[in-house]
Amino acid sequence: MQRFQIFWHNLQQDLKIFLYFIILFSAFRLAFLGIFHTYLASCPWQDIFLCLWYGFRLSLKTAGMIALIGFAFTTLPQLVLMKWPSEPIRKVWGVAAVLVFTIAFFARIPYFEIFNSGFNIMLINGAHDDWGAIVDTAVNEYGLLWRLPLAILTAGVLAWLLFKLLKIKTRPAQIAGRKKLWIAVARVVIVLPIFFVFVRFGGAFDFAHSINWESAERLKSAFLNENILDDGQAFYRVYQIYKEQKKLTNVNISPEEIRKDIAILGGNPQAATIEEAFKRQVSVPKLAQQPDNVIVILGESNALWPMLPKYQAMGLADEALRMANSGNSCQTSLMLAHGTGTMPAVNGFVTGLAEAGLTEETVPESYKTKYGTGIGQIMKDAGYTTVFWYGGMPSWRNIKNYVLAQNFDECYCASDFHYEGGNAWGCPDKTLFSRVYEYIDSHPNQKTFHIILTTSNHPPYTIDVAAEGFDKNKVLQNLPDDISSDKETINELGHIWYADMAMGSFVRQTEKLKPDTLFVITGDHAERFTFSKDVNDKTLSAIPCIIYGQGVQKNWLPENATGCAMQIAPTLAEIIGKPGMQYSSILPGLFINDKPVFNHRFYAWDDKIFDLNSKTPDDIKDRADVAKKITAWRVVKGNKIE
Numbered sequence: 001m002q003r004f005q006i007f008w009h010n011l012q013q014d015l016k017i018f019l020y021f022i023i024l025f026s027a028f029r030l031a032f033l034g035i036f037h038t039y040l041a042s043c044p045w046q047d048i049f050l051c052l053w054y055g056f057r058l059s060l061k062t063a064g065m066i067a068l069i070g071f072a073f074t075t076l077p078q079l080v081l082m083k084w085p086s087e088p089i090r091k092v093w094g095v096a097a098v099l100v101f102t103i104a105f106f107a108r109i110p111y112f113e114i115f116n117s118g119f120n121i122m123l124i125n126g127a128h129d130d131w132g133a134i135v136d137t138a139v140n141e142y143g144l145l146w147r148l149p150l151a152i153l154t155a156g157v158l159a160w161l162l163f164k165l166l167k168i169k170t171r172p173a174q175i176a177g178r179k180k181l182w183i184a185v186a187r188v189v190i191v192l193p194i195f196f197v198f199v200r201f202g203g204a205f206d207f208a209h210s211i212n213w214e215s216a217e218r219l220k221s222a223f224l225n226e227n228i229l230d231d232g233q234a235f236y237r238v239y240q241i242y243k244e245q246k247k248l249t250n251v252n253i254s255p256e257e258i259r260k261d262i263a264i265l266g267g268n269p270q271a272a273t274i275e276e277a278f279k280r281q282v283s284v285p286k287l288a289q290q291p292d293n294v295i296v297i298l299g300e301s302n303a304l305w306p307m308l309p310k311y312q313a314m315g316l317a318d319e320a321l322r323m324a325n326s327g328n329s330c331q332t333s334l335m336l337a338h339g340t341g342t343m344p345a346v347n348g349f350v351t352g353l354a355e356a357g358l359t360e361e362t363v364p365e366s367y368k369t370k371y372g373t374g375i376g377q378i379m380k381d382a383g384y385t386t387v388f389w390y391g392g393m394p395s396w397r398n399i400k401n402y403v404l405a406q407n408f409d410e411c412y413c414a415s416d417f418h419y420e421g422g423n424a425w426g427c428p429d430k431t432l433f434s435r436v437y438e439y440i441d442s443h444p445n446q447k448t449f450h451i452i453l454t455t456s457n458h459p460p461y462t463i464d465v466a467a468e469g470f471d472k473n474k475v476l477q478n479l480p481d482d483i484s485s486d487k488e489t490i491n492e493l494g495h496i497w498y499a500d501m502a503m504g505s506f507v508r509q510t511e512k513l514k515p516d517t518l519f520v521i522t523g524d525h526a527e528r529f530t531f532s533k534d535v536n537d538k539t540l541s542a543i544p545c546i547i548y549g550q551g552v553q554k555n556w557l558p559e560n561a562t563g564c565a566m567q568i569a570p571t572l573a574e575i576i577g578k579p580g581m582q583y584s585s586i587l588p589g590l591f592i593n594d595k596p597v598f599n600h601r602f603y604a605w606d607d608k609i610f611d612l613n614s615k616t617p618d619d620i621k622d623r624a625d626v627a628k629k630i631t632a633w634r635v636v637k638g639n640k641i642e
Contacts, residue, residue, distance in 0.1 A: 005172055005173055008170075010071075010074060012170040013170065014074070015067070017066060017162075018066070021067070022063045025055070029059075032227055036223065043223075051224040054216060057203040058229065059232075061212075065232070091162075098162060103148070106154075108231060109147075118227075120238060120340070124238060136460070140460040222535075253633070262278075262626075264626045265278075277641070278586050281580065282574055284579065285574065286552075286556065286575040287552075290578075292448070292517070293448050294572060295510070296375075296451045296452070296519075296520045297520065298345060298349070299499055299503065300524060302454075302524070302526075304543055305526070307320055307324065308539065315471070320503070320504070328550060329548040329549075330552055330554055330555075331546045333560050333562060335544065336542070336602055336609070337526060338566065341525060343361065345524035346397075346403075349375045351373065351374050352373030352586060353373060354599075355631075356628040356635075358632065360635055367402070369639065377583075378584075384448055385409050385449070386408045387409065387450050387451075388410070389436055391429060391453065393413055394411070414426040422455075422456075423458070423460050423461075424460065429503070432452065433503070433505070440513060454499060465498045470498065472490050472494065518550075518575065519547070521546040526540065526541050537602065537609040545590075560606050563604075566599075570585035586627060598623060
């Protein structure tokens, strides 16, 4: 009898924990809506209500897990050991959970400002970044020094409220006699599993009516959809995506299976190596004569959206638009970035492989063998010296050693330059471009391929853009209604302008010095669009791809051409390669773009972007999946198929 009374008391305490965190997550959700209330302007109140309702249901699972862990370490042990210190353990666990989720909530605010998303796979990608620069950005741009103490102080208040709740007296079980005891036990045995199922399925009793992080995106508003997820569910999303990516590293597939996968992508399944399987040949180059310099400008956060009609009047991408509108250019209507983040973009160019979350720059194999599908190999075979330029530090992701191991003859980083200004990530773009120009000027008789990776359009935004000529009044006069006019936003827009201006000035100078120079203007990623509300996927995620230079023709690409970053290398091969030149590429170039293209999370066709999910047509999903498997095989097992 006494044992059951203790159990009944503990069960009520666990229920208090459960209810407390349900309320806490709902309060955080409301607070988040309040902080980003400007995003709600176009949201009907019904959708706001549904966001709160769906979020409440989803948080049943998170709160249930917190309560279940407490139940496992307090209530259950005391069933066996009546002197078990269940209450102190419960308080410690409760405080720990409050602290973690409060700090997570405070961290979510600047995270959303950067990525327009709750916690996502960038948490994993960022683990390999320069932590010094990350901390500097967090301190100077996102207020770490005041956010963290405020989060801890808030957690202290919330923990105090939890203690008050736990002190409320529980109701003893009304049991008189052994028969009523067994009835009470039976009720607990029946009710607890039912309650568990109800919580497990987010306020439902079966999977068909459940809600989870994968099915939570039920509203038109991307902002509201993200707010449905509490931080626990967002972290679980990160874990699940990471787990799926890690599966690929096992590469538990046979040579026979990989040959079938090669065939799905149009390769030769009988080839002895991955690179032989995707061997292609230049028949008639687009340019009759090779340019002396071929330059890919991989702009930090260089998104397509400033070039779209709605935003053009602000003048943030005038230089890119000048080139795009030139008679000596062609462009895609949109391009999918290689991945979410800078290093996936670098890996895409260096390896020529799909984004599979493998962080190739950390894999020992990447320093032992060369990826024949990478752009370095392709351009060396075309007769070019290959040079990689990075506006940041060589130690970031070991980038200098990595690219030098992968078919780049030279690599120059910010530490090789003398400069003033810049930020935690490196030197100003103008400094970087001036060094590239000096190199071209000092190597007049050398055929050179350059990749230029910039850094200035990255927080913390510390360039004095006004001193560089940024006209904020022009921006303010042409600012769309859905973009804020606050100082921070205008400064960030100023950095987009600065990056475009620096790039454009370099292009103008270089084409005067070397008129035959071929340029490709693109970006590493685009997911830092945080200005407008509820934008479509094209605005949020598309990057530009402008091919510009003497001899380039508009009709090379149709107006609605879509592409992905993996296609830039084979496209260059088809433009400047000599007749009969062979090269290896997983995907064909943009000139043979007869199928939807894809990256790690989207597919694109006919000027539209779609999510890769369960609704994706099987043939597209299969191509995206096998590209990742082939990548995993090549990175982990090597080039040979055996």
